[in-house]
Amino acid sequence: MIEAVATEHIRHAERPLLDAGAPLMAHVAFAVAQRVRHELSARTGEVGGRRVVVLVGSGNNGGDGLFTAAHLARAGVRTLAVTVAPKVHAEGLEAARRAGVVVVSSASSARDSQDALSPGAAAREALAADVVVDAMLGIGAQGALRGAGGAIVRAVNRQRPRRGGPFVVAIDVPSGIGVDDGTVPGPVLRADLTLACGSPAPGLLLPPAAHLAQDVDVIDTGLDLSGATSKVLRLEDADVATLWPRALPEHDKYRRGVVGVVAGTRAYPGAAVLATGAAVRSGAGMVRHVGADDVTRAVLAAHPEVVHGTGRVQAWVVGPGLDTEDAAQLRQVDVALAEAGLGPGAYFSGAGVWGDGGSDGIVPVVVDAGALSRLPERCAPWIVLTPHAGELARLLTERGVAVDREQVESAPAEHAATAQRLTGATVLLKGATTVVVGPGQVLSQAEAPAWLATAGAGDVLAGLLGTLLAGRSREAVQHPDLVARLAALAALVHGRAATEANPGGPVSASMVVEALPRTIARLLAD
Numbered sequence: 414m415i416e417a418v419a420t421e422h423i424r425h426a427e428r429p430l431l432d433a434g435a436p437l438m439a440h441v442a443f444a445v446a447q448r449v450r451h452e453l454s455a456r457t458g459e460v461g462g463r464r465v466v467v468l469v470g471s472g473n474n475g476g477d478g479l480f481t482a483a484h485l486a487r488a489g490v491r492t493l494a495v496t497v498a499p500k501v502h503a504e505g506l507e508a509a510r511r512a513g514v515v516v517v518s519s520a521s522s523a524r525d526s527q528d529a530l531s532p533g534a535a536a537r538e539a540l541a542a543d544v545v546v547d548a549m550l551g552i553g554a555q556g557a558l559r560g561a562g563g564a565i566v567r568a569v570n571r572q573r574p575r576r577g578g579p580f581v582v583a584i585d586v587p588s589g590i591g592v593d594d595g596t597v598p599g600p601v602l603r604a605d606l607t608l609a610c611g612s613p614a615p616g617l618l619l620p621p622a623a624h625l626a627q628d629v630d631v632i633d634t635g636l637d638l639s640g641a642t643s644k645v646l647r648l649e650d651a652d653v654a655t656l657w658p659r660a661l662p663e664h665d666k667y668r669r670g671v672v673g674v675v676a677g678t679r680a681y682p683g684a685a686v687l688a689t690g691a692a693v694r695s696g697a698g699m700v701r702h703v704g705a706d707d708v709t710r711a712v713l714a715a716h717p718e719v720v721h722g723t724g725r726v727q728a729w730v731v732g733p734g735l736d737t738e739d740a741a742q743l744r745q746v747d748v749a750l751a752e753a754g755l756g757p758g759a760y761f762s763g764a765g766v767w768g769d770g771g772s773d774g775i776v777p778v779v780v781d782a783g784a785l786s787r788l789p790e791r792c793a794p795w796i797v798l799t800p801h802a803g804e805l806a807r808l809l810t811e812r813g814v815a816v817d818r819e820q821v822e823s824a825p826a827e828h829a830a831t832a833q834r835l836t837g838a839t840v841l842l843k844g845a846t847t848v849v850v851g852p853g854q855v856l857s858q859a860e861a862p863a864w865l866a867t868a869g870a871g872d873v874l875a876g877l878l879g880t881l882l883a884g885r886s887r888e889a890v891q892h893p894d895l896v897a898r899l900a901a902l903a904a905l906v907h908g909r910a911a912t913e914a915n916p917g918g919p920v921s922a923s924m925v926v927e928a929l930p931r932t933i934a935r936l937l938a939d
């Protein structure tokens with residue numbers, strides 16, 4: 414599991430080390446220089462004589478960059494440091510100059526001096542380099558990258574080819590991202606490699622900034638972050654075996670978990686086929702489908718093991734392909750929501766109301782697509798909402814927070830957290846990076862290949878999550894912390910199955926369903 418702790422905790426953890434004189438910046442610079450040398454040699458076959466441009470800001474991130482430049486120059490790299498602020502880290506500057514780094518300034522105050530380089534010219538230098546080191550801003554960033562740095566990045570972004578071009582290494586974060594919320598308030602140089610100092614900042618895991626950070630590695634600076642409370646988590650493949658509901662010899666099909674799926678209409682039978690198929694193929698003990706007869710016929714033709722009609726379940730999946738005109742189906746959605754412990758109009762007033770939780774009547778529910786409009790005013794945390802950005806915007810607007818899809822996409826974590834607060838439910842917001850917010854928890858998963866943005870993929874995710882919640886139904890109700898993790902687990906496996914279905918190429922939702930059993934087996938064996 415990757416943990417990105419809020420930058421206030423990083424600051425707090427740095428303090429005692431810096432007060433004790435620990436050479437953190439020297440350590441970071443050495444590690445960054447090592448990686449740059451490694452990349453140069455892997456990409457060009459040599460280190461000496463290659464060209465590196467280091468973009469240097471006013472704070473300690475710039476200091477990291479200047480000491481990195483000094484190391485590289487000493488290794489024979491032709492190193493140009495472009496400062497983007499009038500004042501930069503003094504010792505770093507001296508070290509860089511002493512080592513033979515060519516230092517020029519793009520800051521507006523330096524424009525008339527001999528060592529000045531216009532942002533346009535600096536951008537050309539950067540584009541011609543083998544490696545660019547982005548050391549303009551770290552966790553001290555406030556708002557959009559301003560001044561010469563912003564101008565250089567805009568110019569580079571206009572001309573940088575999609576493939577080829579310089580390899581960009583960001584120190585700590587790509588400069589100018591929202592370090593705690595993952596927003597992208599202005600120009601940012603997309604990094605091919607991000608070397609986080611001590612701990613990744615939350616913005617490296619949260620979209621849309623996460624898409625600009627790509628490959629993230631952490632330089633261990635010895636920070637003690639054990640007291641950090643505010644964080645973003647990302648599950649890794651190694652976490653799957655710990656969280657997955659195991660098939661045990663003493664389990665019969667009921668104990669393995671029964672998933673009830675209320676999905677599909679005559680207009681959209683495919684959603685029911687995909688959601689039930691995903692539930693079956695991810696290992697549910699039994700899957701029941703509730704819907705019109707001809708929809709069930711389509712379901713049974715594809716998955717004969719599905720059982721038609723209602724009965725006891727350990728988790729519900731409601732909403733994929735739902736017809737909001739179908740009164741019978743909507744009634745069944747309301748029944749499922751009522752079985753979560755909170756019927757329409759009911760209020761959740763603390764765990765005590767539900768005794769020890771996990772009694773037969775209380776089961777987790779995945780609420781997708783058409784069923785999102787049936788939510789009670791307050792939900793238990795074991796109700797998991799699975800909207801995409803457009804659906805989340807609608808849900809928030811209905812609850813008095815008027816936002817559109819673009820606003821949700823520009824700050825997904827914030828809007829998912831608002832929805833979590835307003836509903837009480839756990840919220841899984843789908844996207845290229847999927848964000849899950851439960852009470853006091855934020856997780857982010859980025860396994861999905863871009864090919865997964867295809868019709869029906871969301872139905873597959875809902876069915877898969879249904880199996881996970883059914884398999885750990887009681888625990889999910891008794892320990893709601895588990896619910897957000899299971900939702901993130903579903904997103905991880907969904908993304909991995911999409912890759913496994915056709916590595917590097919197009920996938921259909923049905924192909925993802927097909928790939929689930931072998932993907933899960935591989936992840937459990939890892």
Ligand SMILES: NC(=O)C1=CN([C@@H]2O[C@H](COP(=O)(O)OP(=O)(O)OC[C@H]3O[C@@H](n4cnc5c(N)ncnc54)[C@H](OP(=O)(O)O)[C@@H]3O)[C@@H](O)[C@H]2O)[C@@H](O)CC1
Nearest residue numbers: 437472473474550551552553554555556557559585611634
């Ligand atoms: N964690 C660890 O173990 C270690 C961490 N270390 C490193 O320290 C870094 C944090 O350093 P930091 O505190 O000096 O902040 P940093 O981001 O360099 O610069 C802030 C300065 O930038 C400016 N500025 C702000 N916003 C701006 C904007 N939008 N556009 C333009 N300018 C803007 C603002 O100046 P102002 O404009 O206000 O005068 C402010 O003074 C951290 O990211 C990591 O790299 C290592 O050195 C050691 C081990």
Ligand SMILES: Nc1ncnc2c1ncn2[C@@H]1O[C@H](COP(=O)(O)OP(=O)(O)O)[C@@H](O)[C@H]1O
Nearest residue numbers: 843844845861862863865866868869870871872
């Ligand atoms: N750009 C993308 N890259 C990777 N995965 C994506 C991207 N966009 C969406 N997805 C994933 O594809 C699925 C689409 O779900 P959804 O929009 O509900 O589709 P549908 O309603 O057709 O089933 C979600 O799991 C989402 O996380």
Ligand SMILES: [K+]
Nearest residue numbers: 547550586588
């Ligand atoms: K940076």
